[in-house]
Amino acid sequence: MSESFTQPLLGTGGIVFMGIYLLSLIGIGLVGRMAQKETSLVDFYLAVRGMGIFVLFLTLYATHYSGNTLIGFAGRAYRNGFSALVTVLFMSSIIGAYLLYAPRLFRLSKEHGFITIGDFIQHRYQSNRLTLTISILAILALGNYILTNLKAIGFIVTATTGGAIPFSQGIIVLSLIMVIYETLGGMRSVAWTDVVQGVLLILGVFLIFITIHGHYGGLENAEESLRKIRPDFYDPLTLKEILTWVSTMTIVFFGISIYPHAIQRIYAAKDEKTLKRSFQIMVFMPLVTTFFMVYVGIVGASQFPGLNQGKSEQITLLMLNDLSQNIPWISWLLILFISAAVAAVMSTVDSALLAISSLATQDFYRRIHPNSNQKKLTYIGKVTS
DSSP states (O other): OOSSOSSOSSOHHHHHHHHHHHHHHHHHHHHHHHTOOOSSHHHHHHGGGOBOHHHHHHHHHHHHSOHIIIIIHHHHHHHHGGGGGHHHHHHHHHHHHHHHHHHHHHHHHHHHTOOSHHHHHHHHHOOHHHHHHHHHHHHHHHHHHHHHHHHHHHHHHHHHHTTSSOHHHHHHHHHHHHHHHHHHHHHHHHHHHHHHHHHHHHHHHHHHHHHHHHHHOHHHHHHHHHHHHOGGGGOOOOHHHHHHHHHHHHHHHHHGGGOHHHHHHHHHBSSHHHHHHHHHHHTTHHHHTHHHHHHHHHHHHHHSTTOOHHHHTTHHHHHHHHHHHHSGGGHHHHHHHHHHHHHHHHHHHHHHHHHHHHIIIIIIIHHHSTTOOHHHHHHHHHHHO
């Protein structure tokens, strides 16, 4: 089959389904707006610290597994082979960090009314300069995070429509939808949309894994082919690679776990018990998310050899498109995957946008205008989004 997409991946029915799904997110935003309990930063950014375990787990899950999960992990496994399994450890290390510090941070946030990571830094070090520096770095990191995910969503829209909707227009439309529902209900709307997006992501990853394993025969069938066409998959690790893994895991452990949008969810938990249980469930998610997509990439290397780096990023879509051509009734899986991929990206981007808004409002505007009331601050937060 072709290594690129000149025809739309979705037919009219699939496009209609996607349209309904995207409009439903705005509907959830409206419901979140109506559920607002007070006009305050605590309500807008933390949903008055009332998230139960079901919503908290799914918003954590949807936020942490982005477009990189469905697109990037499979592509990396296609290029690097079995060594890509280390990404499972990377994702697990993040949860390990949470389990170490999140309960203590939650208690402090309750006691002192934290809204942003800058609030904790100010409480801990009593340094305005340090707080502002960290807030600026956080905004820059989140901006980069948003851009990489928007790139993924632009590619998905272009591939889905066969180029009928250009890359930039796809990004603009979906960004506008995110800004609308986020501005309407803040964290409450973002978390509730994450519930829908998290369920789509879990179903998408699981069913893709099962279907590809069943149709292509899994690693057992792929191994013979891979030993011939990709013997590098079986090369022993060098010392440099091992050191790179260890250093990357260290950075991930100390870095990703303190991303501002993750910190907001720690603050927003209903209680400490809810927070701990959510992370206890999250411990298992790298095995049924990251591992499954790495598996798909490795099997894809045996089925579609010779792809360059850019084309290898499309490996999951290539395999699903191949499946839909050979097994017409399975075209629904392609719709589910694309919905899951869009959900993964949107759940990450909307959370990052909300975090940037909170940092700009709480750590910058409020310091410049300390006498602003909660209604004014909430308005500034919405405008910042």
